[in-house]
Amino acid sequence: MKKFNKPRNRNGCPWRFDLKMKLTTLFLLVALFQVNASTYSQSTKIDLNLNNVKVFDVLNEIESQTEFKFFVDTKEVDLERMFSIKVKRETISKILERVFKGTDIVYKVLDKQIALKPGVKEENVDQSSTQEMGLKQLTISGTVVDDSGTPLPGANIVEKGTTNGVTADFDGNFSIEVADANATLVVSYIGFSTIEVPLDGQTSLSITLQESAAGLDEVVVVGYGTQKKINVIGSISQVSSKDIENRPVTQASQAITGQMPGVTVIQRSGRPGQSGGEIRVRGVGSFGADANALVLIDGIAGTMNDINPDDIASISVLKDASSAAIYGARSANGVILITTKSGSNKKFSVSYNSYIGVNEATELPEFANSWEYAEMYNIASGSTSFTADDIDRYRAQNDPDNYPNTRFLEDLFSRNGIQTSHTLTVNGGDENNKYYVSAGILDQQGIVPKNSFNRYNFRMNLNNKLGEKFELNSRFFGALEERKEPQATANKGGGFLDQLVQNAVRYPATFLGRDSQGNYGIGPESGGTPVAWLDSKSYLTNPTTRVGVNVKLDWKPNDDLVFSAIGGYNFTLYEERSYLGSQRLNEDVFLGQSYLNQQSNKTIFKTMQFTGEYSKEFGSHDFSLLAGYSFENEELSLFNGYRQDFASNDYTVMDLGSAENQQSGGYDAEWALQSFFSRLKYSIDQKYLFEATMRYDGSSRFPENNKYAFFPSAAVGWRISQEDFMQGVSWMSNLKAKASWGILGNQNIGNYPYQTVLASGRDYSLGGGLATGAAYANYKDANIKWESTETIDIGIESGFFDGQLTFNATYFNRNTTDVLFKPSASVSSVLGVGISETNTGEVKNTGWEFDLGHRGKAGDFGYSINANFSIINNEVVTLGLGNVEQPNGFVGNGSDLFIGYPMQMYYGYKADGVFLNDGEVDSWPDMSAVNPTAQAGDFRYKDISGPDGVPDGKVDPTYDRTYLGSRIPKYTFGANLGFNYKNFDLSVLLQGTAGVKGQLDGYAGYAFFNLGNIQTWQMDGRFDPDSPVRYPDYPRLEVLTNSGSANTETSDFWVINSGYLRIKNIQMGYNFPDAVNEILGIDNLRCYLGAENLHSFNSYRKGWDPEITGGGAYYPILTTYTFGINLKF
Template sequence: MKKFNKPRNRNGCPWRFDLKMKLTTLLLLAALFQVNASTYSQNTKIDLNLNNVKVHEVLNEIETLTEFKFFMDTKEVDLQRTVSIKAKRETVSKILEKVFQGTNIVFKVLDKQIALKPGVKKEIVDQSSGPDIGLQQPTISGTVVDNEGTPLPGANIVEKGTTNGVTADFDGNFSIEVADANATLVVSYIGFSTIEVPVDGQTSLNITLQESAAGLDEVVVVGYGVQKRVNVIGSISQVSSKDIENRPVTQASQAITGQMPGVTVIQRTGRPGQSGGDISVRGVGSFGATPNALVLIDGIAGTLNDINPDDIESISVLKDASSAAIYGARSANGVILITTKSGSNKKFSVSYNSYVGFNEATELPEFANSWEYAEMYNIASGSNSFSAEDIEKYRAQNDLDNYPNTRFLEDLFSRNGIQTSHTLTVNGGDENNKYYVSAGILDQQGIVPKNSFNRYNFRMNLQNKLGKKFELNSRFFGSLEERKEPQATANKGGGFLDQLVQNAVRYPATFLGVDSQGNYGIGPESGGTPVAWLDSKSYLTNPTTKAGVNVKLDWKPNEDLVFSAIGGYNFTLYEQRSYLASQRLNEDVFLGQSYLNQQSDKTIFKTMQFTGNIPRNLVPTILVYWLDILLKMKSFPCLMDIVRILLVMIIPLWILGVPKISNLGVMMQNGPYSLSFPD
């Protein structure tokens, strides 16, 4: 007797689903969910009997009796209007029609969500909610093209004054619902002028955009010079000083948060002096090494938080391999180029920028009171550790020295920190010499006592023309920073976060902070509490000194050709002193011997770079000439020999005439060298 094996898939499963069965199952599930959403809105009926109540009370009652949730702009919908509603087994839509009768408020039901906003009331059939949800807004459709009739896919169409918007499809077609027939549409597209189109009761629009030469000719900073924005759209993002100058931030990395597509800034702490964000470009590129992007300040490697935000002229982010190629492997996670402000050839000017702000804890977790903790502790432990009499004394709060209700976290985050910043700049010059000088002071107080950050910074940027063919750019900068934090006592041996903050969350309210005689509670571990540690002589101070110079010499043999030599020197002295003190809590308890930890790190960074621009149309000729020389050599030259050969070839070619310029970058920094021919 023959046996036939059932067909199995590669995983050994005897069942087999072809593509049609999978699609049928998927569509069936989607239909079931849609029917369920529509059925709920049609079949849900409630009873209401409310007299002389506010509109928001009616909406709250509906949310309580049903699964509906309301969404609205409270500036557009009057929730304080008084109404009376009587309903017997009526749908929510019928009730809402009564509530907003005589007003211009319309509503739309989507699944179990109801949106309220001003609009034109019109009886229609709502496809998602049933025939009795009868309100709709005008729908405008149309096409967006350029002046030659070519569709513009991805064009943005936004209702003016709102966040309501859509994008055109591949053929330039769009469809958008607007609040009323007299709305205005704002249409924009990269490289084209933005226009406003009034609807004027029309339902179909054909929109033509005109090219914007200004936007296409705008230049952005890239690794090997500047490029027209039209050539690098998508690979380069840039923000200017206007985008960040009004943001009251202490670290420059905070200023670009949300400013650039594809650039993510994660701020992991708000501690003064450590509130800078981690920057990743187009996601995380490495899990083993640091995912942070390479940061260059005027061509010299640094960190984004090394610079006063008021001194920044522009920030460019190179997001793809071609734009960042000149930096080699260091650019694997993207490159951030910061250009500082320069002097102008206008009259001497002085400017002053300052702000004052306050820091406070906006929301803290709610902890159990001491009597509540005592009751719950008895239940959880199955004991009578706290007697009924003790619990009543905790609740009465008449003897705080023996039956306290200490709020350790509130006592820790008790300060309203003041944050001030002052920047004074001097700017001026003439055709041949320009200068920009700035000095700034930042004082940031944290919301924890003894927690602060201070910074004093100085910058001087000079531009000098040395004859007709040479230009010297010199940039000098320096800063003094100091961060201070409170510490626990020596017996705890820990710092700010792992002792003060963590234990302020852990310690229950039944333990004493400080009594009326100035004695401190011993805490659950007989080592004190955060209240005592804050009053101790423990501290952490972290002074940092930074200084540097950046010099760039440009040689311009003619108007198109530029050779540059860049030299940089950065000095950083990082110091840290942590003192964990001894402390007497009361007459009977004295906490251990104090000790001091000191750390000092010095970093010196030196760099030398050479860059040059050569004609695009001569690149093939140079490469052929170079290969011919290499083939005739008996031994292969080193990289420095190749650079010398290139320079020898470029100078004669320039003498013969160079009509147009391309970019050739040659970088020499602490050893490795790289050549890059950008597009």
């Protein structure tokens, strides 16, 4: 039976109630529910004005206006019959008389429920007549939700063994009449496991459905459309809004970390507005061109920064050729499809999501106190630069103006940045018009003073049916963003936040920050310190405006054919003002001169696309063919200007600076891409699946003879679980084998790399004098072409016990040829000029992906586990023109690219501890080529090889450096754990990497580097000649210049394991019960506590996050503690 349910229509009520109001309200509610049902049916007046609509639509409209609910067996009542009606303030009885006049349909009214059934018309309805026509008298009500408490509108509730059934309304609520108090209800919902609920005398139920891990009816977003997961052959990973909601992520890239096999997200910084991660899909596929994945938002090219995470409905990552080849030239590094939320045909609803959070650094290195620094410096320098009296005064801290203990890094990261987010959403519509409108505000305060990121965003998504054959989908969005940062003063020269942080790492505690009279310390280079710079008028502001529209018009001339026209326009205006001001440190030191650099970068992206798709079922055969055309164009325009010597730091308008030495510049650029594509899908009995994709791309970035390229793919699948011989295997709900092959492209290089340009300033001799001339600055390859990536995928998908347990495994092989690469300097020296990108080189990524899912329930307790694990082997196959054979047998560029090894490798020495005394130096292989003054506490580098390929008693850079590891993780993994008990829920996201190396150098890695500081781990673990150990945590202390020493040569002491396991997110929530929501006049209220980047387990350098490498320009990744609410009206 079909039941029409009207969503509850609540009018909001005040937030506060006194006791008298509560009791009065309760009394009135009780009294109202006692009113005779006939009073409601007789007093309710209905207005209808419907022309040539289905009877179904008439009944639906009645439910939308009233509290009536219809019980209909669609096999007995024709709801497809067309009908017209126009009434004003008419009763339900008279309307139904008109609707069913001339038919054998009768209606029965009980309470506010109406049953429709063929039969003999009866004018007066009483209890006995109601029972005779089969309307049951025991009312069972309840709510159907998922394991997080989210209502499941449209869930089916059927009395077992009968056709008596209803569907849940928009809030998951239902009411069904049954005859037997011990009946059993069968509850089902698409994508969830069906369950049976014995009543056992209960009349009020709270039913929780577990999502079917098999997800066979789940819809997956693919290129230019969607597919049921059951029919997907390609390698696609998808997360929904449920997987990313309520997390304090400011950029969408952070939301997918650890949630997809084969997708690696590395977050290098927690800097507000710039904390998005590097996304790598199945390794790194190029060492010359950009390796970033293509990002499409509702089918239009964009970036992960272009969207508020709250507006995301799903994120799909296309990883293999069969899924990504539809995007051809830009898909070699994977494709990320972001789909935004849409309106529904349900009641008007308002949602408000908000959180407040506190940010702090995940890790901060600890530095020596001023007296400790002085003691260690004396040891390192072998002198008494600091006297015993100096050290005592530093330790006493009774004269901080002259003997300070300034904690520069701690003072810089001194605050707990507050982060708030507010998103208001309006959603609703009907069968013909749907709308989704959202507005959001994000305010993220950094842990550095004067550092913040703000975003104001708006989105409106509309879906409108224009008659029977046309449908218009419109997407409008806008965002205003602004990033603010402090800077160093003008004398530091481009002192951006990076340099400010780096010097806070560098400067030891012996330097004064600010004295008791308000004067600033001058620092080690008489240019001030971070304490002074933070108080200066220097600043950086970076406002960005984004506006876009995406319109899609569908024309469906018949049920099998649809034509679509798509138009997109994105406008981005990026502006930056960097002012380095003057500043007086004290009476004697003034820092200048001030200068302002200002730039404006405008980007306009336009696209138009046309597709046609024919889909048809012929018995057991399912066939579809998609064909399309796409044109994309992007125009870039940049202008920048520079002036110096501003009279006042308070007036930083470009026109107020000195015209002397002023500078200006700019450029315009443009690129375009034209494409033709098609896709064929065919299946038999939904068991044997086939798919082929073809794309023909033409890019302005390549010369005429190589402008176009063809990118094909093919895939096959076999749903073994659907075979007859598997029907007796009840415990296996799904088993599918699949394989794919294809070729993908990469055009992520400059706009016109094939054009040779002239450079001025190339003077030459003419007639005994010097004439100004121009010459070719470098060689350009006029035959440059696309990078091509051939991909092979073989996989299996399986599900057990109605999807309660799933396991998927995939093997992949990505081989990229014609890599766009600039060969090494040795090639340039032969040609006499530099050489630009050319197609030379090959790189391969092979590996495995696994994901495992399990869901279960015991009483009121439910749980879910979803884990993924990936193995990725990256290997340079050849550098082509860049192949340079090293004397030690390595072939490559001599630094980080060698044939047979991963990209981004470390190349250096193997260290076997340190010399315990000077006498050991003589008994070790000769190290004079590396360290001619080796002594106790210096590293013992191993003699690995020599001219004959065997150790030769000497250690030198030619033969004794080797592979030490790579910055590309070999293993990535993640696990999403979910638990719920009644109204409580808990989720934990774990994420990590292994088989990856990192190195901290410069101020971050070396003590006393270039007038730098010393960290406590270096101080405590240093080599001590009085109690020598072979493998100390740090070699002997020495004062280092900017060029380092023999002990700072790249070696496996410095290149260390940077793998980690991180508690990425943990969240506990509580859904308030319906009774409370009823009192408050709302649909749903959820509160939660959460923590992002809570803790990481690693063996990296103490105080440094394992995702951070480099020399000390370190803005730590942030831990964010949040409290939030989800409110729905």
